Amino acid sequence: MTIAAVHVHRLVAPLHTPFVTALASLTHVSTVVVEIVDQDGRSGFGEAPEVWTVTGSSLASSEACVTEVFTPLLIGRDADDLVDNCRRVARAVVGNEPAKAAVDIALHDLAAVRLGIPLARLLGGSRLAVPTDVSLVVGTVDSMATAAKSRVAEGFEVLKVKVGTDAAADVDRVKSVRQAVGPEVSIRLDANQGWTPREAVRVIRSLEDAGTRVEFVEQPVAYRDVEGLAWVSDRVGTPIMADESVFGVRDLMEVIHRRAADLVNVKLAKSGGLSTGRTLLELARAQGMGTMLGSMLESEIGTGAAASLVAAYGTTAVSDLDAVWWLKGPAVAGGMRYRGATVVLPDAPGLGVSGLLAAEARSAPRTRP
Structure with a gap:
């Protein structure tokens, strides 16, 4: 055929x-x-x-x-x-x-x-449901705290707080989110390359001293600055995750060689798909690195594929699969959906689209x- x-x-x-x-x-x-x-x-x-x-x-x-x-x-x-x-x-x-x-x-x-068979089963898994975090976009201290309360009320237990636009203000933003949701909700940060290495260390240490209990900080510095990423990792206690610094296997090997990060965010759109995505997960696991699957802003197709890989391979951290949650309405007929903070994959052939x-x-x- x-x-x-x-x-x-x-x-x-x-x-x-x-x-x-x-x-x-x-x-x-x-x-x-x-x-x-x-x-x-x-x-x-x-x-x-x-x-x-x-x-x-x-x-x-x-x-x-x-x-x-x-x-x-x-x-x-x-x-x-x-x-x-x-x-x-x-x-x-x-x-x-x-x-x-x-x-x-x-x-x-x-x-x-x-x-x-479902795509998750083709990839070797049996689950059709995986948990996700949800992002809090950059805003004022008050707006981010309010959004955090709303997301927790909707059932999300892991919040990905977007920072990196203003190092001085970022500390107050994260403190306000922690105060708004209490100690039990997991908070992780994504700076999207927004800080210099020195700013990253100052912000992260301030948050450590304030007892905000941040799970990890994702891509604090520019994607090409792997040396700076390693410099930050060596100077803070909070785990550091590489995202934009890692597209493929060669990038991940450099991060591993330099001991630049504790975790890696694998995204199918920047790695070239499921084939390389699986390789990155296996390589990271073999080297003792933490793993997470992330989604770009994409439809049920790309997000469903990432969730299917999580269902089959698993990750050490709750994955970042909230892209479709941000859509005003469905972009495709069929496909994945949300049940609270869970991505539910259809029990249908392929992606169910x-x-x-x-x-x-x-x-x-x-x-x-």
Whole structure:
């Protein structure tokens, strides 16, 4: 059974609340959805979110990569030859990780659909529910404290507090969140590269002295400054997590070699999909590093794929899978959903996605004559 067509769609979905971090302020999810179809008309879906400040890939560049490189590479190939198909995609171009991730996930989804099993089971797991944290976006001291109370009332027990816009104000923001939610709720920070190494050490030590009990601090410094990341790690007691500093295996090896971080945040859109994502989790585990799966601002497709990997492989920290929670409404038909602070995966073939809502087709499928 061969791959008959590759469709590329552009999907833009509004958020119910602006997503404000040290990197950007976003009001919409903007993503390229790849649909790979076999000869029987069965589809597998993947997506390439546009996150300029992390991957540097645009909707247009991901579309071009898929239509000009990956589509002719895949048309006519055996849809069940999953490992080799994913390997060919990974080797076909330099960079373009979001586009690679979209095709890699779509190939996995199609394989699971063809077998009639959930993607999590294809990956080797049995669970169909995994916990998630929820982000508190950058705001005033009062607004962040209020948001923290609301999220806890909704059932979230792990809060990811966005900081990094103002080192001096960040200390007060985190203190206010801790005071608002009490001692039992887990608080983690994500600076999104917003601090210098010296600022990071000052802020983290201040929070340690204040007894805020921060679980870990994610990507406190610029992504290229692995030396600075190690400098911070050596000078604070709070665990440090690498995110934007790690795209692939080579990046993680450098972080490990320099002992620059205690944990790593694996994201499918920056690692190139499930194939590399699994490798990163296994490598981190073998080196004694903590692990977490994260989501970009993306739809039920990318977030569901990440949750499926968590369901199969597990992580040492509650994963960051709240992207779809920020959507104003569903972006696809079917797929994952939330039950409080739990991501629930459908007991259906693949990702359980049956179609897209309000998606615009940007290119015609290419088929073998």
